Amino acid sequence: MNSSMAPQQYRKPSQAPPKFTATKESLIEDTKKLIERSRNVQDTVVKEITPDAATFEKVLLPIAHDDNKMAIESHIIGFYQAVSTNKELRDASTEAERMMDEFGIEASMREDAFNLVDAVWKKGESLDPESKRLLEKDHKGYIRNGLGIPAGPQRDRFKEIKKRLSEISIVFQKNLNEENGGLWFTKEELDGVPEDLVASWKKGEGENEGKFFMTFKYPDLFPTLKYAKNSNTRRRVFVANENKCPENVALFREAIILRDEKARILGYKNHAEFRIEDKMAKTPKTVDDFLADLRTRLAPGGKKEIEKLLALKQQDLKERGDEKSDDGKYYLWDHRYYDRLMLDRNFQLDEQKIAEYFPLQTTIAGMLKIFEELFGLAFVEIVGKDRDELSETGKGSDIVWHEDTQVFSVWDDESEGNGFVGYLYLDLFPREGKYGHAANFNLQPGYIDENGDRHYPATALVCNFSKPTPKKPSLLKHDEVVTLFHELGHGIHDLVSRTQYSRFHGTSTVRDFVEAPSQMLENWCWTPSQLKSLSHHWSYLSPEYEASYKESSEGERPSERIPDELITSIINTKHINDALFNLRQLHFGMFDMAVHEPESHDAVQKLKVSETYNRLRKEISQLDGPEALDERKGDWTWGNGQATFGHLIGGYDAGYYGYLSSQVYSTDMFYSVFKADPMNGVEGRRYRHTVLERGGSMEEMDILEEFLGRKPSTEAFYRELGISN
Template sequence: MNNTLGSFRILLISVAVFTCLSAILASLRFGARAPSILQYLKPSRIGSQFGQAQRPLLNSSMAPEMYRKPPQLPPKFTATPGSLIEDTKSLIDRSRSVQDGIVKDITPEKATFKNVMLPVAYDDNKMAIESHIIGFYQAVSTNKELRDASTEAEKLLDDFGIESSMREDVFKLVDAVLRKKEPLDPESQRMLEKDHKSYIRNGLSVPAGPKRDRFKEIKKRLSEISILFQKNLNEEQGGIWFAPEELDGVPEDLVASLKKGEGENEDKVWLTFKYPDLFPTLRYANNAETRKKVFVENENKCNQNVPLFQEAILLRDEAARILGYNNHAEFRIEDKMAKTPKTVDDFLGDLRTRLAPGGKKEIEKLLELKRQDLKQRGLNDGTDKNYFLWDHRYYDRLMLEKDFSLDQQVIAEYFPLQTTIQGMLKIFEELFGLVFVEIVGEDRAALADGGKSSDIVWHEDVQIFSVWDDEGEGSGFVGYLYLDLFPRDGKYGHAANFNLQPGYIDENGKRRYPCTALVCNFSKPTPKKPSLLKHDEVVTLFHELGHGIHDLVSRTTYSRFHGTNTVRDFVEAPSQMLENWCWTPSQLRSLSHHYSYLSPEYEAAYNESSGTEKKPSERIPNSLIANIINTKHVNDALFNLRQLHFGMFDMTVHEPASHEAIEKLDISTTYNKLRHDISQLDGPEVLGGDWTWGNGQATFGHLIGGYDAGYYGYLSSQVYSTDMFYSVFKDDPMNGKEGRRYRHTVLERGGSKEEMDILKEFLGRKPSTEAFYKELGISQ
């Protein structure tokens, strides 16, 4: 997502507001993979009931002494709108003075890595510690003034980043250092080379004058567009009033939770476009017109972003051509693993060729199911020859229930959010040698260092864990993990991992420990049920936690390489690999815990709703696990063709033949035509409408927030993730020896080493596509 909330700082100052490693990928699947969220029960309350074979996670009140006192206090979240702006200006002033001092005191002849690069790197580290949190408020704060101030602060930081990245006086010193070819450790050499190249990619290869000035203007405007685009998505409050009968089939507890109408909307309920409302409606609403209305309106929920998207595409193309590239895709992909647009186009084209026949067959089966359904319900609406975009979640779900006995509502009963999270963290403990300690009660106040216990979180729903190495790994401190899992007004709308503070080695040789946050939007619990996760939501949560673990265990010298700061066509691979644990029978069983065992109240509510007093099994039955695993690749071609649509649209708008071509391109028509041609699903255009019926690109934050000419990475990184899992973990997913080797070889490195070299070291060879195509069932 990737859908990033803030712009990434250019070059020397890494103020990426977060690393949005969302499995929005997951949420985009028609028939599955929406995000998920938390429930009320605190771990301390349900720990004793968690499972017979598994000890509960520790909380700070019962943790051994070695895990009680972290050597680094967590950050505080006590900013005001005024303090955010003031602190931002102070950061900028300090950083500018560092650069000014270097230029004033050092000539190219005297320039060395130590006197030029290290002062900037140390300042970069300090900047990241504060700037990431300054930008984070716009994603999570309930205070609109604070969110607005965070947005303003991010713009100030981005403008300063552009100024810094185009300082020719600093670049001359960096260039001099590179030419001296000092013997450096590999990570320092990598930083030097990347910084040097970044100056060139940020316009210093263009002679001073009108062209360079125009390039700088474009960079500033693109920053403004990115911030405003994501702000519009965050602040989106749209929805539709429905009469309850229009929501026939939608789970009753969801309908009961919706806002009730008054006046002209009396006897109606308000359905929002937030995931907990949107996806169940598209899956379960029996009324096709309801599904259609929800789908189309959701595609048009942020139409104010339409001109912003078009402007961004035009400006990117212009900037790339100023730098001497043929298009923006060529510029962006140069620094990724793929290196050239042709490599990407060939990969996506080959995958489309392989998947298209399977997609056609899947649609034929689903369309037959639709015809049977319409006939059984006595409906003759004239749509039996079309399989629509708004049909797919519904009939995909119906097929899973009818042909595979897969009832997601029943499966969800075994995955209450809190126990599932505990089970996931236990897997990470065993696999990677970690210990998670939830910080509760008086221990929160102690870590607030004289402040209130609420100071160390940004909202009362947030859970915080201190993370440690287990005894086998040395019992050292690793960092802090935050979980913010319920939706709120103004909150970031998808599932993402945010780096709040990176890890690094400071100028005194002391390690600074990271802080990372999962920000999701899972449905809230009701008095009768905790938040329950469908299997696809379990996968999404595990994916995001995987990003959090990557962020936590990384051990790099410089903050700019920390954790998930890798190239975009690799960054998803570690978390995608971990998704495989959610398709492993033993791990699914260990994660499960029927919600009726959590409390007498839940047990009574379950008995009432089920109409029986017969207790279900505490763990998910093997028969249900088999059903889940048997459906792993059902309608998989359509899911991957959907992902191909996003990737090929991304390349289409960023790889025009000429600037005039992109100026003339109707982006909404292109988006919808490509979706129809690639996914093979019909939209309103076949009902007499035109191709401009929706503006899905206006909700596609990935392409504005960092995945431009990079969305293909969700698919290409699956090649690496599948290869790693098949080669190392498939036969023994809980092999702690291999898990620790993976931690130390892949996750710890962050972006401090060439990603291909990391893969080769872990696999013992070059990565192969064989496992990827075998998993998809399309190997040749």
Template structure:
């Protein structure tokens, strides 16, 4: 039981009791309230009397209140098991987006905001940032374009792009495809997975259904001994959601057209202008330099993997005429085989030490020690109390969801921080990757009282079985730690306005805090503290482990040091290929968003560009290598690339540029002692707490005590600078 000071949160958690009708009705009420506030400002204020207090503050306070409901209204489409709720959430989000476009193009409000900017009032730094950002936002939303056909066209484009984004993600969330395989075709795939799959009937008698969800997809690509099985699965997965292909193309063309209406050379120039990089040239130079440095390493890695493939095929007596090709569907398989053979790394064995729930507990303890936090899981009767006369199930959206109240520890004042939710297992209609969703931002209300945030991790880890709990591969441990990093950023942020709360930073910085925390997953002491062999969780699990392993005596409770050593030795194995994969995504993103003319954008064959660039950059072959016609249209990977429709457009490079900042922060401050609580708290207050309320480069400089450097980044990658 939690200490008494952490028992009663001062703010109730949100309820998840919406109906399809209430989602739409509530949305319309939010929009009507906001519109009235904007109308009242225009009616009561003139350019001569406009001030921050009477013009921007009422809208900012309304934005705060709107976010408390609007984020959750849109969240249902990512997590609800009910189609009607997901559809209503989608409809509501479209209404909100349309209203957002309408608001962002109100010339009457913009005129007053412009007057406030010209007045040069003495404002606190965050209010000044809000004023400048809002002013620029109006211009970037078309109000720098003279009223008339072009501005009208810009507004049409904005609305259509909003629709595309919503439907693109909806298609991904509701994707439920897969393939029927015989047991023989799945030779080598872990038995735990195969026995959990749906059994076929009728014409599929003797087969099992393998979905494209990550817990099915990745283990099969890693372990299936038959190359044909891996190829069939890989290519089919690249062709899921093909209904998104025309949507992606339309989005690229509309973005380019909109950027040119605003006077930019292309969409990339428009998007990057207000990021840390500032210009597409800075991004292209960074990516080009990185490609040049990584390419030789990638070639060497492929040569070693090809040797392994040739040896493997020879040992198995296989001659399928592919020994000289290293295919996209080969990589996870031979990468895993290399780790096992050359580094004695048994991923399945390592996973035994990372049951999901004990791993989460261990991670939260690290965050407690590092940042001065306390996490208290809310269960049973405590849920009932917080439901305020309702049912405990009202404060979560699904029975699998865990909820924690988060507090400052005594050293930080024992105050309430917010709510953390964990939704960890796949289900139909659910968001298919791993992500952090802000449910309710924090801010200071009109009475000077703090409103506390609520944030959710939505992941897709394998479900527990009667014989085993959910077990995390090491890369899944890293993923969970990364997403929890976003969640902590969201929780500990302290901003006046919700606009700047938590992860609301520029895209080429937002990943840095989470990427930095990934280093804790490669630190021996932290790995050992996170580990807890699943056979120690219950007598049933212990008995099942003994039967499966054939071991009569108990295994060690924590992961042995030799296993940790083997794991850490693999951190940079095939690292060039991993980073070249990221480079492909980043360079494809830039390629489609910086054409020299709109005519060039229209001529661009996006599918061929995606596949050809991947081959050129990653150096891995696809089906085109088996086709004498060299056909690059075999798959539509861009149709599954939610990032480029969901906010990372002309911004995917941020995953790599953020790595520069994250590595610099870790090497400079934490590498010598990752559990330095004093530095952890300084990081919390200097970086995480600020959210987007301050220029991100200034935040970095404040923490590092100097300008950021690329030295640690290249050193970590083993590349000379």
């Protein structure tokens, strides 16, 4: 609902939304102030408290309260680099984040503060569970940050490495965000690619006269790989995209070498052992065994799927009178095309037709309604003059960062007590310089302040769906509906979390659990009743759209809701080429482990990273790359996919397996609790209060066991994939 129609109890949020009025100067100034305030808090604690007098309340609490305040501003300061249209503002945001990271490293390596925390730790005070967890994590954090290393050259080197790794991560991501390459193609080379897409591309002049510029951004890249009939076009696109950020190649290599050195200084065998120790898996062996078991189970399925796809490719080339192109191989750049063709032919899955039933705005409204019913929430979109009233400056434009941004106040519904929950923002369309994937960003965490009052969270979904035009709304393909549900799942986790400390808020869980709640919610996109209720044919949205639909299509206007046969075709395709999809994920996960658990430091220095990436991809996914072409026989250096793999530099290092392991947890939760009745509000609320509300304030395995009533099992996951023993 929107704010002008909202019932009285949902009109006045108890906390104003954040402001987005920064300038490049204010970002840097505010960052300096935040850092100075934080440093003063630490200095004061260190100056006034002796180890003998150290208690949780005197040492950790003031710093935790400062952390809470810091997060209220710092997340937004760093957020501008992902969403601002102003390059200077993005650069300042990146610089501010670098300053904060640097300060974070300095703060986490203060020996004087560590000595006090160590003293509190040794006293073993009786604390509430969340405070006890804070003490444990902080104490361990100092040790993981090198304070167990005696002062001297080794500790200095450790600090230097941490600083350099932080710089690498920022520059690597910036290179990816600002990458603006692409390829020029003629109309003939783009045969098969949707015409309205090609028409929206930049048109060439001079030597590129008559050509169209395809960028590497997903809304251009994926449809080209899916629909271009010309295999040479697809190959050029695929290989160029794997090589799109050459400046990241050296940065990636430097990062894995420095991580290894840092882990060894701390006394770990390698970086993977260091990273996995405090996750749910605990040891690299657990991860390696899980991935190896999965690979063994998936490999035969992958082989069968390739045989079918290769037969389809051969049939397709024959139909087009192009048998001479058939060399009996199935290539990486064939996969999106023939995967799509198989769905079109064997399952009559017409993605464009399905997309007509999922206009972006009604789909979002439908999703929010599902979350309202399941979790006991109410979403109120804040529009028009209500934005002015809510804004502390009286200007509604100050509470969003871009005119396309939608903002909602989120409330508990009556059954949950009508309280205010937080703010949700949606920023859905691509633009220059914007973060290129779909992600959820926490803008402000929730926590309890020093007066015992709650601060409420604000969270943003940043996506890149196609923009509406005067004649057609933005339409979502089914996989984009799944993506939106997934990211909104993170957003809900972020909103309903209620922790004492911002440190544990929302999605601040261990990395091999964080995806599970969102992955579980994806199941609603594969449930017939939910697909039906989410759907709404775009021609019913307005008289203008109805007229434009009639203009552009022959025959009768379709039904308002998606027909059952289309739903059946979607559901039937859920596991088509699933083994290949999971083998692709497995390639990422096993490459991640390969570069992070070398036998020795010398081994990681000698590692041929690009070759390892490409060779492992072939061995695991079984698809051929350019190394199988006659002119490149056996050459594994054709691409640098790792240089475009932001996850491994942005926090998923020795953690990418988490996507697969959390899939195990999410399938287990869905099968055990929701499969029989996905809209069961009693279970939905139990899930909200048992799993989502706690964020990372408890051991995640304990949360999971409490919700399931037993230890998690891989059975449901393998059953869902059709590969159970």
